[in-house]
Amino acid sequence: MLQHIDHVGIACRSLDVAIERYGALFGVTVTSLEVNEAQGVREAMLALTPGQAAPLATYIQLLEPLADDTPVGKFLAKRGEGIHHIGYAVANVTEALATIGETGRVRLIDSKPRHGSMGASIAFLHPGDLGGVLTELVEPKAE
């Protein structure tokens, strides 16, 4: 069901500072910059450079909260800057949600897919049922 790690979501206080850091240290640059009002974040996707052996784009997702009372704002207040969640690519997020939901073992934060970065359909699973890991399913936008 999980095809590969699509992205790591990193909470930061300043998107500009974080973008500059990843560029200076690792040479990665911004592929997409978006504001997602529904999720309360300004976010940047930084595509890594796939090697020949693995022609796959995976992403560093930098997340700056739009306000203190957003999920990422609360995360920063409680935990400080750091890794916020992990996103796995799936072929079909609706089917994946149904299969996972049928197990009855994890609360679905999103019972239906919603809009994610770069046109993806996404859904989050509750970290309280996943060993503290906020887990995102990502169906990338069809080419």
Add this chain to the structure above:
Amino acid sequence: MLQHIDHVGIACRSLDVAIERYGALFGVTVTSLEVNEAQGVREAMLALTPGQAAPLATYIQLLEPLADDTPVGKFLAKRGEGIHHIGYAVANVTEALATIGETGRVRLIDSKPRHGSMGASIAFLHPGDLGGVLTELVEPKAE
């Protein structure tokens, strides 16, 4: 320099519980089970199933501390279960360390590569200089 996300490292109190959970929810199974005395962990690598569009194995790495006074043991005591670090694939970890070290912007936890999972050469970068993200460089074992 960073080619793709190689793995997400997840700290857990019980490797057996975590392995069972990832199998039941997502159908992922153990590819490699190792004890790394130097790092103070018992660990499992769970390979995701690459889709046709992306023929690349990425991994969930589950980490159980061998003792309370190990890095992962201390992490669990302070933060609880959850995402511990993120690992990026690089073509040559020695060269990547040199390039990153020359920036003078991040402390190298490992100034020389050491042994990682499944025969990889790895090195960690200090989270204090990386927005709270413990970052691992991974040069996978040559085929």
